Each structure stands twice: as C-alpha cells, then as structure tokens.
Amino acid sequence: MTASSAELPPESQSVLGPLTRAAVFLVVRVDEGAEQIAKDLLADLPGLQRTVGFRALAGGLTCVAGVGAAAWDRIYGAPRPAELHELPVFSGDRHTSVTTGADLLFHLRADRTDLCFELETLIMDRLRGSVTVVDEVSGFRYFDARDVLGFVDGTENPTGGGAARAVLVDDDGPFDGGSYVVVQKYLHDMAAWNALGTEAQELVIGRRKLSDVELSDEEKPPDSHLALNVITDEDGNELDILRDNMPFGRPAYDEFGTYFIGYAKTPSVIERMLENMFVGAPPGNHDRILDFSTPLTGALFYVPTVDFLEDPPEIPASPPAEPEPPAPDGSSLGIGSLRRSSRP
Structure with missing residues (x-):
C-alpha cells in the first residue's frame, strides 16, 4: 500500500549533504514590495x-x-519558527561579533564550480531588481579539508543518524524537519598567524596541525578554539552542530578567509559557542583565534522543508477592524475605517 502524502514525513532540504569541492554563499535583503517575487522563487x-x-x-x-x-x-507571516530571531551581538573585553541585516541565504554546493555558478545565475535572474545583495562568497575545498590557517576544519561533524538528530527540528510542530543555520564571514591576519610557530598555532586551535589529533586536556589551553567550542547540556552530553565551513580568498588583495556555516536543530547551541568565543567562558577568557580572525558578517536563518517551500501555507486574512465608538459629541471620527492590515 502506498502511503498518502499526508502520512509521509516532510522532505528536508539538503542540509545533510556531503562535503563538496566548491560552494557559493549568497546573502540578500528583499526589497520592500518584492515579497511575492521572493516567495515564488x-x-x-x-x-x-x-x-x-x-x-x-x-x-x-x-x-x-x-x-x-x-x-x-x-x-x-505568522506563525514564525519558534527560535527564529536576529542573531545577537556578542561583545567581550577585546572582541565583538557582527550581526548583518539579512533576509535570505542561499548555500550552494557542488563538486564543480560551474554548477554553483549556473544555479546562482538562475536565482539572480529571478531576484535581480527585487533584492539587495549583502554578501557573495565563493568557497573552495583546500587540500584535505583544511582552512587557510592550515588546520583540518569540521573534524567533529556528526554523521549518519547523529547528524539528523543534531540538525533537524523534531518537535512534532509545524516546522518539523527544518533546521536553523548561522553564517559568519571571517578574514584572517595571515602575517600575524604565520609569525607563530607550529606549536603555538596548535595551542590556539587545540589540535595538532599535521595529524589533526586533538590535544590532551592537559595540553589544551582553556582559551583554545576547541576548548571553547565544546558545548554540553545539563547532563554533560556534548551538543553537536553540522559545519560546512569553506576557505575563500584573493591572494593578490591579501584576502584570506573562512566562511563559517553551522546547522543545528536549535540556534542556542551555536549562540553559546559564539558567546564563549567573544565574551569568554568564564568572561574574559576569549577564543585566541579571534586575535587573528575578524568577523565581517553574521546572520541567523531558518531552513524550511522542501514541502514548505513548494507549497507554503496561506496567510490567514486579518479579521476586519472593529468600528470606532462615536465621539463624545455623537459624531464619528471615522478612524476605524482607515485602518489596514500591516501584512502584505
């Protein structure tokens, strides 16, 4: 017997897709009045x-x-996903994160750059004149999944069923099967970074540079990147996110960067990581990597299911406004008849 579509679970977008050789991160704002164009796209x-x-x-x-x-x-319109909000700004004694006003994120991935290029072209053909581009970054896989700092990136990504449990919303609500995603664009001071010896760099990251082996608890400084990015629940269980960071850069312009992108079933896990990095845990113990890496952007998005994108629910019409009571002198001011719904 074939299950009806109502009995099938919602189809998630390709959040759990494998790592690829190329990626494009496109972030835009939707211009006023272009909401339907964005919705149709x-x-x-x-x-x-x-x-x-x-x-x-x-x-x-x-x-x-x-x-x-x-x-x-x-x-x-309403309802909004429960944990969808603007990404907070995290400000510590020395470093402050960035929050960028952004409406839509398109995370394109492929093993060939031309495929990302072609799909982005089709997207922008539909949106051009209706959106303002906030940022566009083309990323590439660097040797054995390393960042431009020379360290393997994404080693602790969950896999299989663990990845789905860490990333996909499963609260049996209207947004089941979706995900939350945070993006940040970082530029690195490579001159300062390369001035460090390999062992000093390993203490900043918390891993061996060549072998990618994690430093022992005795070796790992409390302000290392790895130490501050391990988040646990009240029972001590580690909470995972799925990273698909990509290096980018233009050496001729002395531009070397990492585009951070993290998916999670709740943005609170990533926000705790960012608080640890910028404010410190305890406060003042900021992530040493920020002494060499500057954030330029930051935004939080909700990733709907494919089913939601292709067939979004209709926004219910607002009920008619109640008429204003007559003025004390018996005349009507007519204010009620001038009210309009704030929804498009």
Missing part, C-alpha cells in the same frame, strides 16, 4: 536545482535556502 528553487543538477548528475549540486526573521514575517 523559493517555491521554484527545488525545481531550479533539479534543472541544473540533471545536466551533470555526478556533480552533487545542492542548494539550501534559509529565511531570516524579518523576512519570514513579510513573506510567510
């Missing part, structure tokens, strides 16, 4: 991905779309 996005990907089936093309809090209210 999001509904057609799975089809556009299939259109490009079918031309090179071995290329592994995927595209994950995320929607920011303000854009969600304008495009989809």
Whole structure:
C-alpha cells in the first residue's frame, strides 16, 4: 500500500549533504514590495536545482535556502519558527561579533564550480531588481579539508543518524524537519598567524596541525578554539552542530578567509559557542583565534522543508477592524475605517 502524502514525513532540504569541492554563499535583503517575487522563487528553487543538477548528475549540486526573521514575517507571516530571531551581538573585553541585516541565504554546493555558478545565475535572474545583495562568497575545498590557517576544519561533524538528530527540528510542530543555520564571514591576519610557530598555532586551535589529533586536556589551553567550542547540556552530553565551513580568498588583495556555516536543530547551541568565543567562558577568557580572525558578517536563518517551500501555507486574512465608538459629541471620527492590515 502506498502511503498518502499526508502520512509521509516532510522532505528536508539538503542540509545533510556531503562535503563538496566548491560552494557559493549568497546573502540578500528583499526589497520592500518584492515579497511575492521572493516567495515564488523559493517555491521554484527545488525545481531550479533539479534543472541544473540533471545536466551533470555526478556533480552533487545542492542548494539550501534559509529565511531570516524579518523576512519570514513579510513573506510567510505568522506563525514564525519558534527560535527564529536576529542573531545577537556578542561583545567581550577585546572582541565583538557582527550581526548583518539579512533576509535570505542561499548555500550552494557542488563538486564543480560551474554548477554553483549556473544555479546562482538562475536565482539572480529571478531576484535581480527585487533584492539587495549583502554578501557573495565563493568557497573552495583546500587540500584535505583544511582552512587557510592550515588546520583540518569540521573534524567533529556528526554523521549518519547523529547528524539528523543534531540538525533537524523534531518537535512534532509545524516546522518539523527544518533546521536553523548561522553564517559568519571571517578574514584572517595571515602575517600575524604565520609569525607563530607550529606549536603555538596548535595551542590556539587545540589540535595538532599535521595529524589533526586533538590535544590532551592537559595540553589544551582553556582559551583554545576547541576548548571553547565544546558545548554540553545539563547532563554533560556534548551538543553537536553540522559545519560546512569553506576557505575563500584573493591572494593578490591579501584576502584570506573562512566562511563559517553551522546547522543545528536549535540556534542556542551555536549562540553559546559564539558567546564563549567573544565574551569568554568564564568572561574574559576569549577564543585566541579571534586575535587573528575578524568577523565581517553574521546572520541567523531558518531552513524550511522542501514541502514548505513548494507549497507554503496561506496567510490567514486579518479579521476586519472593529468600528470606532462615536465621539463624545455623537459624531464619528471615522478612524476605524482607515485602518489596514500591516501584512502584505
């Protein structure tokens, strides 16, 4: 017997897709009045991905779309995903994070740059004149999954069922099967970083540079990147996120960076990591990597399911406004008749 569509679980976007050789991170703001254009593009996005990907089936093309809090209210209305909000700013004694006003994220991945390029072109053909581009970064896989600092990135990513449990919302609510994603663009001071010896760099990161082996608890400084990014619950269980960070850069312009992207079933895990990094745990014990890495952007998005994108629920019409009572002198001011719903 074939299950009806109502009995099937919602289809998640390709959040759990494998690491690829190339990626594009496109972040935009939706211009006032262009909400329906953005909504229509999001509904057609799975089809556009299939259109490009079918031309090179071995290329592994995927595209994950995320929607920011303000854009969600304008495009989809209520209810909003429970934990969708603007990314807080984390400010410590020496370093402060950045929050960028952003509405939509498109995370394109493939083993070929041309596939990302083609799909991004189709997306922008639909959105051009209706959005303002906040940031566009083309990332690449660097040797054996290393960042430009020379260390392997993403070693502790969960796999299999553990990845799904860490990343996909499973509260049996209307947003089941979705995910939250945080992005940040960092530039590195490579001159200062390379002035450190290898052992000093390993103390900043918390791992051996060549072998990728984690330092022992005795060797690992409390302000190392690894020490401050391990988050546990009240029972001491480690809480995972899924990273798909990519290096980027333009050596001719002395630009060397890492684009951080982290998926999680709750953004609170990533926010605790950022608080530890910038404020410190305890406060003042900031992440040493920030002495060499400067954040330029930061935003939080919710990643709806494919089902939601292709067939979003209709926003219920606002009830008619109650008429204003007559003025004390018996005349009507007519204010009630001038009220309009704030929704598009």
